[in-house]
Structure formats: structure tokens, C-alpha cells
Amino acid sequence: MMQYLVSVIDDKSNSGTDEEMAAIDVFNAGVQAAGHWVFAGGLASPDSATVIDNRDDAGMVTDGPFVETKEYVAGFWVFEAPDLDVALELAAGGSRACNRKVEVRPFL
Amino acid sequence: MSDDIATAITRAHRGEWARVVAALARRFGDLDIAEEATAEAFATAVERWPADGVPPNPGAWLTTTAQRKAIDRIRRESKRDDKQKEARMLHDDDPPGPSGAIDDERLRLIFTCCHPALAPETRIALTLRLVGGLTVPEIARAFLVQETAMGQRITRAKAKIKAARIPYRVPSAEDLPARVSGVLAVLFLVFNEGYLATGPDTPPVRHELTSEAIRLTRVLRELLPGDGEVAGLLALMLLTEARRTARVSAGGELVSLDEQDRGAWDKALIAEGHRLVRERLATGVAPGRYQILAAINAVHTDASDARATDWSQIVALYDLLVRLDPSPVVRLNRSVAVAELDGPEVALADVDRLGDKLDGYHAFHATRADLLRRLGRSGQSRAAYDRAIELAGNTAETAYLSRRRDQLGQRDTSIHR
Numbered sequence A: 001m002m003q004y005l006v007s008v009i010d011d012k013s014n015s016g017t018d019e020e021m022a023a024i025d026v027f028n029a030g031v032q033a034a035g036h037w038v039f040a041g042g043l044a045s046p047d048s049a050t051v052i053d054n055r056d057d058a059g060m061v062t063d064g065p066f067v068e069t070k071e072y073v074a075g076f077w078v079f080e081a082p083d084l085d086v087a088l089e090l091a092a093g094g095s096r097a098c099n100r101k102v103e104v105r106p107f108l
Numbered sequence B: 001m002s003d004d005i006a007t008a009i010t011r012a013h014r015g016e017w018a019r020v021v022a023a024l025a026r027r028f029g030d031l032d033i034a035e036e037a038t039a040e041a042f043a044t045a046v047e048r049w050p051a052d053g054v055p056p057n058p059g060a061w062l063t064t065t066a067q068r069k070a071i072d073r074i075r076r077e078s079k080r081d082d083k084q085k086e087a088r089m090l091h092d093d094d095p096p097g098p099s100g101a102i103d104d105e106r107l108r109l110i111f112t113c114c115h116p117a118l119a120p121e122t123r124i125a126l127t128l129r130l131v132g133g134l135t136v137p138e139i140a141r142a143f144l145v146q147e148t149a150m151g152q153r154i155t156r157a158k159a160k161i162k163a164a165r166i167p168y169r170v171p172s173a174e175d176l177p178a179r180v181s182g183v184l185a186v187l188f189l190v191f192n193e194g195y196l197a198t199g200p201d202t203p204p205v206r207h208e209l210t211s212e213a214i215r216l217t218r219v220l221r222e223l224l225p226g227d228g229e230v231a232g233l234l235a236l237m238l239l240t241e242a243r244r245t246a247r248v249s250a251g252g253e254l255v256s257l258d259e260q261d262r263g264a265w266d267k268a269l270i271a272e273g274h275r276l277v278r279e280r281l282a283t284g285v286a287p288g289r290y291q292i293l294a295a296i297n298a299v300h301t302d303a304s305d306a307r308a309t310d311w312s313q314i315v316a317l318y319d320l321l322v323r324l325d326p327s328p329v330v331r332l333n334r335s336v337a338v339a340e341l342d343g344p345e346v347a348l349a350d351v352d353r354l355g356d357k358l359d360g361y362h363a364f365h366a367t368r369a370d371l372l373r374r375l376g377r378s379g380q381s382r383a384a385y386d387r388a389i390e391l392a393g394n395t396a397e398t399a400y401l402s403r404r405r406d407q408l409g410q411r412d413t414s415i416h417r
Helices: A018-034 A084-098 B003-028 B031-052 B058-077 B083-091 B105-113 B120-130 B136-142 B147-163 B176-195 B207-223 B228-241 B267-283 B289-302 B311-324 B328-342 B344-352 B362-374 B378-391 B395-406
Strands: A002-010 A037-042 A050-053 A060-063 A072-081 A102-106
Touching: A002 A084, A018 A037, A018 A084, A072 A084, A084 A102, B003 B031, B003 B058, B003 B105, B003 B120, B003 B207, B031 B058, B031 B120, B031 B147, B105 B120, B105 B176, B105 B207, B120 B136, B120 B147, B120 B176, B136 B147, B176 B207, B176 B228, B207 B228, B228 B267, B228 B289, B267 B289, B289 B311, B311 B328, B328 B344, B328 B362, B344 B362, B362 B378, B362 B395, B378 B395
Parallel strands: none
Antiparallel strands: A002 A072, A002 A102, A037 A072, A050 A060
16 A cells, blocks of 8 residues: 655635535545545645754754745645555545645655 | 578567566566566567577567566665565466456556656657657657657656556546547557658558557457547548558658559458448537548548549548647648648648748648649749758658659749749
8 A cells, every 4th residue: 555645735724615624524534434544634824834954953943934835735635545546536536625736646 | 690580579579569568567567677677588589589599489488588587677676675575476477367358468558658647748658668669769759859858758757657656557447538538649649650650760661550559449449439539540540551551662652642552552441440430420429630530531542543532521621620629730731631622822821821830840841842843833842842851750751752852843943034
């Protein structure tokens, strides 16, 4: 089995409507029942990000995200699936439920 | 190396490459290993066959050799070795599955190469490499890109298939229709590469590619008998392939459609193609691009000689096609039919409007050259032939264009001051 990160792409954080949240709950329950569930979560906006660079023991702390973009990862699922086709099918269901586009990437 | 051995190796490469790659991909689940090991097996054949003789079953010899190479390679490379996996590979001597339509190994390979998670141009390159056995330089030439760029594209695609675990299988019934159009595009390109091979060192027609494309399209049709575009592409290929032997002269020169010996056309293929076109017409469903192209070829192959061709019907079919696909290449092909219906002057006006987009395309200059020749504008025609010859990659086509150019008079007679 492989694990896939399915990132939810948005230009806002925590912007789901009540209907979307309900659809996500139904979708999540289905994924759990089918045994593909690993983890999921929403992420606060990049405004709340802090970047640490301690590579030279310099303890650099910077306010803000590592890259400024209009769209960013606003949440994610981690699914367990035997291959990409299954992961894509799950991701398609996730995209429909949360009404946003998603990106699928395999874990190494 | 004797000619016999060289021929045997060439034949094995054409006939067995895709089978060996597909068998290894299935067994090892890794396209990269499958392809590298297959290439190594062919290299070993080149070394060994001249001394040992051609084995009685070259395909089996190549598969066994490639499997050994693959296992060696996995052993060499697996530092973090997974003993269990290795043991399974060593003992997996399952006989290959039944060779029915759905189990066709090469079809699985094609669907893997044409997976929607890969970019369209990558799918074609990967199919030509893994299924067609074309070399990276050949593919690079076919796509007018640098060899290194093409090599990287193929390498990245194989890495993605492995890392993302794109499955090695024919998609399930409900996913098939959505995945088929990409596969058809790739099969058509493989066919075209065979029908008008691009390299200066390759034969002008690569029958192994055209027949492989037809074979795989037939398999696809068995899987999807109700899909109009699959039937259309099959009909198109059959009607085109029917003219293959009449298309290149004994001297290795392309023979244009109007000059072809129609008695040499393959009647069985034409009959089958016409049957498919009629079958699609009878459904009453609006035809797609391949069905329209097949219908155009049905009109051509219906005519007992070139003058009997129903050009108004061909132009009407191209009008339908332009509405579906207004690309400059389609419009160029339409203008060839317009030249027959409305004369070369009208056609030339159409063609000249496409100059910006098609300046790098040999067929654009070849078409212009022919129209200019028919209008008596020899000087401009010669320049257009020169440009077409410069861009054409097919040896038979280059020979044809050169002769046409050399038949022009020495002076431009159209300009009288």
C-alpha cells in the first residue's frame, strides 16, 4: 500500500460553507469505512506561518510563509491506496465534497 | 555480421520489442527496469547471435535474457534490499495470462503509457519508446525537439509512473471511455510515424509500426465495440494502409494519390474500412474527427480513378472537420480538396493565410509548391519546393519533391513585363 497526500488548493483558509463541511463529513466517513483513511486536517492561512532556518545554528525566525502565492494549501488528506488510480478516485471524491481543486502527490 | 543475422535481429526488434517490454513490466512492475533490460537483451543478441546462431525462438530467448538482466540489475541496485520481493521475482514463473483482448500485454502497456496523469506529449513519446521500440533520437525527430530534452521527458515520465504508482493495467470498464481518446491520439501518431517515417536513415514506410497500430486499434475495438471513434480510427487506418504498397515506387519515391496504381490497393482492407464507415453512418450519431477522416478516405477509395473522385463531398466533409477542429493543418488539407473543386487559385489564397502558423511544416510548402506550379508560377514554386525538401524528413517524400522541383522549367515564365 502507498500513501498519498491530497492537498486542497484555495485562496482562503477555513472558507468552507456549512453544506461543504457536511459533504466533507459524509465523504470522510466513506473513506474511513473503505479503509483508505490515514489523516486529514485543515490548515490556517499562510499569514499565520513562521519560517525557521536553523541550518547553521543561526536560529533565524521569519514571519510569513516560505513562498508567497495567491493559492496555497488550505488543508489536506492522507489516503492509503494500492495505486494512483485509486488515489485519484478518492481525490476526485474529495474535490467534489469540498468543492475545491486538489493536488495528489505520493509519499516516498 | 552476416546479412541473415542482421535481418533476424531487425525482425526480432520489430516483432518482439513491445512483447518483451510488456512481459517484464508485468513481472517486475517497473517500466524503467523493463525497458533497460530489454535494451540490454537486444545488445546481448547483437554480440552473441553472430557466434552462436539465431536461437530457434528469438522472442523467448530475448525475454529470458532480459529477465536475467533485470534480476541482475535489481540485485546490483537494491542496497536496502527487500529479500522477500526478490524471492518472489525469482520464482514468479507464472505462464503469461491468456492472450485474449483484455489481457493483451501490449494494450496494458499502452494504457499505462497513456495515463491521464501524464502530459499528452509525454504519453506519445512513452508509447513510441516502450510499445513502438523507437529510439529516443527517432522520437525527438518526430516531435522536432532536442534529443536530450526528449530523453529527459521519457525519464521523468517513467519516474512518475514509479513514484506515483501509476498502475500497469487496462482501466476498468467504467473508466475506459474517458481514457480512450488519449489512447486513440497516440495510436494514430504511431500509425502516422509508420506511414510517413521521419528519419533520413529509416525506410520511408515502417510497416511494423502501421500494422502494430492497426492491431492494437482492433484490440481496442473488441473492448469497445460501441465507440464510434475507435471504429472511425480503425477504418481510417485500414483505408490508409490499403494504399501503402502503391504509395512508394520501386525507385523509393512517393507516388501521389492521383498517380497511384489503384489496382495495387488492398481490396480486402478497403472493403473492411468501407464497412466500418457505413456502420457508423447507419447509427446516425454525429461523427467525431476520426470518423470524418475515415469518411474522406472512403470517398477517395471509392473512386475507380482520380478524376472520378467526388471532390465536393470531400470538401463538405472537411468543412465538418474544420468545425470540430479548426487547426491550421486541417485547413491546409481542406485547401488541397478545394484546389480540385474550385481551382488552384482559390486554394492558394486559403493556403497563404496559414503561412504564419505552418511555416515550419513541410506539407505546407509542398502544397504551396504544387499550387504555384499549377498556376505556372515556376520561380515561386521552386522556392517552395526547396523549403519543403529542406523540412521533409521522409526519404520517399524528399525524392518525390525533388523530382517535382526538377521538372520545373529553368525560367519563371509567369512573369512577363
